[in-house]
Amino acid sequence: MPHMFEPLTVRGVTLRNRICVSPMCQYSSVDGHATDWHLVHLGSRAVGGAALVIAEATAVEPEGRISFEDAGIWADSHIEPLKRITKFIEEQGSVPGIQIAHAGRKASTKRPWEGGGKLPLDQNGWQPVGPSAIPFDTDYLMPRELTLDEIGAIQEKFVAAVQRSLKAGFKWMELHAAHGYLCHSFHSPLSNQRSDQYGGSFENRVRFTIETATKVRKAWPQDLPMSVRLSCSDWADGGWTIEESIELSKQLKSLGVDLIDCSSGAGTPHAKIPVGANYQVQFAEAIKREAGIMTGAVGMITEPMQADAIVRMEQADVIFLARELLRDPYWPVHAAQIVHKSDAVSLPDAYHYAAYPKRK
Template identity: 50%
Template sequence: MATLFSPITLRRTEFRNRLWVPAMCQYSVEKRDGVPTPWHLVHLGSFARGGAGAIVTEATAVVPEGRISPQDLGLWNDEHKAAFVPIVDFVHTQGAKIGVQLAHAGRKASTPRTWEPQNGTLSESEHGWPVVGPSAIAFEGYDTPRALETAEVEEVVAAFVAAAVRAQEAGFDFVELHAAHGYLMHQFLSPLSNERTDQYGGSLENRARIVIDAVTGIRRATGDDFPILVRFSATDWVEGGWNEHETATVASWARDAGADLFDISSGGIAAHADIPVGLGYQVPFADSVRREGHVETGAVGLIVGAQQAQEIVEEGQADVVFVGREFLRDPHFALRAAFELGVELDYYPQQYHRAPFHAPVPA
C-alpha cells in the first residue's frame, strides 16, 4: 500500500487516504444569500465519488460581510446549515469525509467573481458592502477598510465558533479556519496589515490572538472528538511580513489550543509580492512548519501527479496532500492515482465497474 493511500486519524475520525481536496471558491450562489445549490452538491460530491480522502468546501463566510464575493457560500444561519445536510450525506455515502472552510475576507471582501472584470471593491449598487479589517490599510486597488473595534473582533471570533457548531450539527466531519491568502485572520497575523495597539496587535502573541481564540472557542463548543484544521499562508513573500517561523510558532500554539492539522499555503497579503510559482513550490513550507512546529501538516500548491503526491507523504514532508486544479480537471484523480501507484482500492464506484482505469482501449 502506497503511503498516500494509507489512512490517517485525527482525533477519532479516520480518513481513508491522504489525498485531499482543498477549498476552491466557486462563486456560484446566484441568489447571493449564501445558501448552497445543486452546483455545490455535484461539485463536491464528484470528488467523493472519485476517491478523495477528504473534501473541504470553498471559503464559507461566518457573517454576510465576510464573503469574498456576493456569490459565496455562508454558514451564518440555520438555513445554510439545513442546505448543507444533503451534500454532507452524499459525500458520506461515497466513503469520504467532508469539512467546511470557515472564512471572513476582511479587507478583501465584496469583490467580483474571478472571471468578471476586476475593478476592486464592489459598490453597494453592485451588491457590495463596506469592508473591515484589523487596521485602516487597504489591499492594493481595493477600498480602505474600517478598522474593527476591539468588541467587534470578539464578535467575529464568536461568529466563527457559532458557524463551527452549525457545521458539526449539519454532519460535517471537521472545520478548517481560513487564516491564509490575505483574508481577515491573515490580516491580523501579518504586520503589513495590522497596526493595532490593543490586544490584537503588536506582538506575535497579540496578532495571533484571533486565531487562537477561535480555535479555543470551537474546541470548547464542539467537544474533544471534532477535528479542527487551520489554513495558514506560511509567508507573505515580502520583507518584513509574516514568515514561516512565525507560522510554525503560531501553529504550535493553535495545536495546544485544540487544532489538529495545518494546511500550509502562502501569499495573498500583498498584491506586489514576487512569488516563484512552480511545481510543488509550497511543499517546503509544509515541511518546515511540520518540523519546526512539531505539528501535522498538509501540503498544497501545484501538486499535479500521483508520484509527486506519493513522494511528499512518503518522505515525511507533509502528512496529507491537498490537490486542487488536478481534481478540477479530473474529479476521479484519486482513483487514477491509485491505479498509477499500483494500489487496489475497495471504494471504486460499482456503477463504474465497466470502465476501470486498467481496461485496455479496444482496437
C-alpha cells in the same frame, strides 16, 4: 513508511487515503445557500475517491463573504442544503469538511470572471473591515478598523458557524487563516498596524487567531478533527514569515488543532512568489518537523508520483489538491493505478483506498 493510499485516523475520523479536496470558492451560492452546483461539485470529488472533501470558504457573517455569491453559514437556513451534501459525501466513503471564513479587508469583490476587484457599495457591495484601515490594493475598498467589541462579536459568529456546521453533518472543520483574509490580515504587519492588544508584537498579532481557534475548538466535538489553513509566508519584505508560522503552529497544536494546511501568500499584491511544482511543500515540511504537528501540502501538486513522494518522504501527512481535481475529479482513482505500478499497494487495495463506496 506511509504512502498516499494509506488511511489516516485523526481523532474519531479515518481518511481512506491522503488525498484531500482543497477548499475552492464556487461563486455559485444564493444568499449564502448551497445549490445543486455544490452537490455536484463536491459530490463528484467524493465519488472520484478523495478522502476528505473540504467545502469552500464559508462566511460566518454576510460581510465576511469575498464575493456576493460566496457560501455562508451565518443563518440556520444554510444548514439543510449543506446536510444534503454532507450526507452524499459520506455515502461515498469520504469525509465532509468545511472551511469557515471571514474575508476581512478582501471582502466585497466581483467574481473572477467579472474581472475581480472591488464590488462598489451601489452594486450589492458592502463595507469591508480589518485590523487597520489599509486597503489590500488600489482597486479594493478601504476597510474600516474593527473595534474591540466588533472583534469579540465576530469571534462569536465563528462559534455559531461551527455549531451550524456540526448540525449540517460536517466531520472536519478548518479555520481559514490564510490568503489575506481576516485572520491572516491580523498576522501580517503589512495589514495590521494596530496599537492595542491585537497589533504590534507577534503575540498581539496572533491573538485574534488564537482566541478564535480556542473558541471554535471548544464548540467543536473532541472526537472530530480541526485544521487551520495558514499563509505560511507573505513572501514580502516586512511581512509574515515561516518562522512566525512555526511558532503559531506550536500554539495552535497546544490548543487542540490537529493539522496545519500549509498555503502561502495572497496577503499583499507585492509578494514575490517562486511559483512552481511543490513550491509550498517546504512550509509543510518545516512546520511538521519544527512544530511537531500534522501538516497538509498544497499548491502545484498535479502528478501522482509527485504527491505520493511528499507523503513517503514525510514532508506532509496529507495532500490538498485544488485545480488538478477540477480538471479530473477521478484523480485519486487514476493516481491509485499509477502509484500501484510502482508498487505502493496492490491494485484492488488501491481502488479500495481510493474509492470504495460505502453505500447503504
